[in-house]
Amino acid sequence: MTVVPKTPDSAAVTDVDEPDPADGSVLVDGLLLGICGTDVEIAAGDFGSGRGGSDWMVLGHESLGRVVSAPPGSGFAAGDLVAGVVRRPDPEPCPACARGDWDFCRNGRYTERGIKEADGYGAQQWRVDPYFAVKVPPELGRLGVLTEPASILTKAWEQVDQVGARSWFEPEHVLVTGAGPIGLMAALIAQQRGYYVHVLDRATDGPKPQLVKDLGGEYLNDLSDLKVVPDVVIEATGNGKLVLDCAGLLGPGGIMCLTGISPGTDTIDAAMDPLTRQLVVRNAAIVGSVNAGKRHYAQAVDVLAAADPQWLGRLITRTVSLERWTEALEKGPDDIKVVVDLSGESRPKS
Template structure:
């Protein structure tokens, strides 16, 4: 039997290079070789044992640029073709899938979370989860997925332009939300506790009207909106306390979009929620439409993925680099694993 090398998280805090059998390709599947993989907050949460939907052991990796090794002729893909991966593998028949929302399929299987992902030498994936991205570099292809989460959150919010928008969290997901919010012509404020991240955001996202540190008082935040609050607030922190505080920033008649996910309960004051007639929206994953939006934005130059990539490693070196980056994220926006 042929074997491949993979980096497996056997339990929180433990990464090991292991040998796995080469996966068998099904009739409607494409055999691909991961070439680039982005490391995101989900991967760090898996490593730290904080992800709410995961069982160990697990091979991580869902932000992927892949090369076709073998494909059925009906797929239209050719050997050697470089593709973007939509890592949200859906059943196609549940209530969400029937409504065109495979991103929240009732039996969704996410690469690197529910099933093994990109820190492996080879993967078999449904052809429908592979997306052409002609003209994009391997690095750019590996950034499409996390940017698509931001594009999806903006689509969920149905921005018309001109709204006062607050994005809480200037990490990769928050930057993705901010990039696509700015394209809608909103009055954009970004909030984070890390001043260095805010500085990065101001250099990457055109049209930010205000950036504020996370220790600002509620009164100071409301000063930015003449006491009205923000028409739309997005939380991209993955922090329960931040999510709960964010309710206070929403204007009467406004919307709160939760892009991040945390373990446990989120609490808010029901009377205040009703008094404002606030809309509360969850934004989960992304769909092919969002991937297409991101690929188009990279092609036309309105989004520059190279500006987001700050760190690099290899598959073998990631066993040492991930623990270091998990404890010290200074200057880290997006790390790329080169799997060649």
Template sequence: MQAVTVRPGARDSLRVLDIPDVQSSAGQVVVKVLQGGLCGTDAEITRGLYGEAPAGSPYLVLGHENLGLVESAPGGSSLSAGDLVVSTVRRPCPDQCLPCRSGENDMCLTGHYLERGIQGLHGFMSERYVEDPQYVVAVPPGLRPVAVLVEPMTVAQKSLEQTFRIQSRMSWAPRRAAVLGAGPVGILAAAAMRIRGLEVTVASREAERSPRDTLLREAGIGYVSTSSTPISELPARLGDIDLVLEATGAAAVIAPAMSILGRNGVCVLASVTEAGRNGEIDLGAWNRQMVLGNRLIFGTVNAARRHFEAAVKDLAAAEQRLPGWMGRIITRRLPFTEAARALVRDPGDIKTVLDFG
């Protein structure tokens, strides 16, 4: 079978290779891959910045955003041949820390976890893969056009779940949220917040009345261009902000993201930034603001099975409210054999998807 592969640590090593077909063991699901989404993590792996091949393999099959059809499933599982499915990404650490033993691999304490297409396990950008049923989530057939967005939508699901859990510290009825960044994660997070009834504004560098602005406003989501309105001015323009989600991947945005948070609010850091990006911050003033305002900041990465299931529900809710809107987040589709070209961003790209047939 064919697969999109890289040699981790080697720059520009992406190749479509013929690799051995998958061999299933008793109790495993065999999945035919339909689509794989590309994101910044995949781009960084192809640049040799990180990534780890499975033990003994000279290559890593890329891809963690996935959509497939079950070809065969073990008896006694909830899955059947023909089911539309997505698979979770992270697997437990060999140390079997408490979160991993509890099925919360996304909260692994050791950092020795494995991740499909990223760290120590082949990803989903091959014509087939095999998996344990506990990591495979069924998707309604009606969501097929957008189901490849389930994995990036899990970022929002985990962020919101944790935010509302944290805020059980008080009587909290959030009204207003700001999402920084209008990439796939930012747009999906904004949509999830709107589904929950929040007034949401996305701030990003693109000009107002750009295609992203238009897309967001059609869903009742506000848009502010940071090219003309600095992030620091958002509270004056929007009012008190109860929830901030940072999804830009730009280190320079972190300090402003924390500074615009209203009293008793929560700031979620959901993007990974490069080390060595230094900036100035008045730590005394920042600490004073955090303490006197009961403000909170937390980081989030990866997701558990329940977040995938919640993402499926929110995609279904969005499709019911605005049929076809989610599909417009996917701005480019290419055959998987053109993966190298797909990683070269076109102006206006939001989400690029590879088709496997």
């Protein structure tokens, strides 16, 4: 699965060389590759950069593969299911990267598989350093492709917990904005924690409303229908107006974690002085969260393993073959998570 970075309409199926041993000592057969909005934007030519000296880049960062070979002492063996970590620290680590917090890189010189200066996991075979591989339990099977998106939310919830620890913090009501894969993962974790879950999304039919209801949550199409004061908001749309509206709903000590990024450039008029006053007097906090560290991948595996596998399986709404992978870039009306079958083991679905 290749693109020419910053070149629209360059997405293609390409024969490439064997994976570079410099990418890692663990050789992996690619099984599934999840597609997200970042991949769509890279394929549209909006951003992205390949490894030095190459005109093209292997796309894909939501990985699931099966180990072909691994060195002794690596912690991996042939047949293991694995997901690859996306981000790598910069070559001369900043203080955050040096301690393993590359998701908090201070100088921007990190690399990211399939996004920034490194080939991704969208290939029939790939390599990974053992440190940047996460073992997926065999009972998860193909659902292990959800590990990377789930890691985004385990980090986001960690951020909420860390901010909440500034004082007494026992949240009850959680509002999630957006019922895509990220929003539904946020709702799943909230449900696993025993919180009351409220999910806002524009879709009025399709699978989203029932998925939320099956978590025991409330599904909303309009923010005015929310009848409680949220203790936590997980914002997964990136819509600026919605961010401001939700900020105004936060109760005392409330926390909003921003996980969504909008590709738009809309501007809005906002009465910021009253909102700022409200945030200050309520000790409310807004924090952004991007990417994930290695521990968040391990936590994501735990979240997935604890979930109802039938519910998780309904998040994967379409599977396309490697030969037709560009079809995954076009989102259908009922799509939640579209995945590419890299191996031919999963029957393509229309």
